[in-house]
Amino acid sequence: xxxxxxxxxxxxxxxxxxxxxLGRVVVRLVDGExxxxxxxxxxxxxxxLARRTIAELENRDGEWPLIGDRLLNPxxxxxxxxx
Numbered sequence: 001x002x003x004x005x006x007x008x009x010x011x012x013x014x015x016x017x018x019x020x021x022l023g024r025v026v027v028r029l030v031d032g033e034x035x036x037x038x039x040x041x042x043x044x045x046x047x048x049l050a051r052r053t054i055a056e057l058e059n060r061d062g063e064w065p066l067i068g069d070r071l072l073n074p075x076x077x078x079x080x081x082x083x
Contacts, residue, residue, distance in 0.1 A: 025049045028069050028078045035067050039078070046082045051078050 023046025025037040037053055040046040057065055057074065064071040 023049075024083050025045070026081050026083060027032065027053070028074070029072070029076045029082055030078055031076075034081075035070065035072070037067065043082065050080045050082050 021042045023043045025040070025042045025046050026034040027037060028034050038049055040049050057077065057080070060074060064073055065077075067077075
């Protein structure tokens with residue numbers, strides 16, 4: 001294996017590890033659809049984003065929450081997941 005091949009393989013492995021650390025936060029709806037809230041650089045960041053989302057959903061004052069680019073009926077939301 002050439003030095004360039006080794007470097008590319010190492011970089012590819014590092015990129016995969018970085019992507020594996022990303023934490024995606026989604027809202028699951030009663031019909032099974034998932035709506036992405038955002039992506040954090042790691043699981044702790046994703047958990048923080050998920051908790052902030054839950055707090056906003058709990059304090060909505062009768063207004064439908066804006067999730068992504070959609071206003072969702074709060075009764076349609078089943079869970080906030082870190083995936």
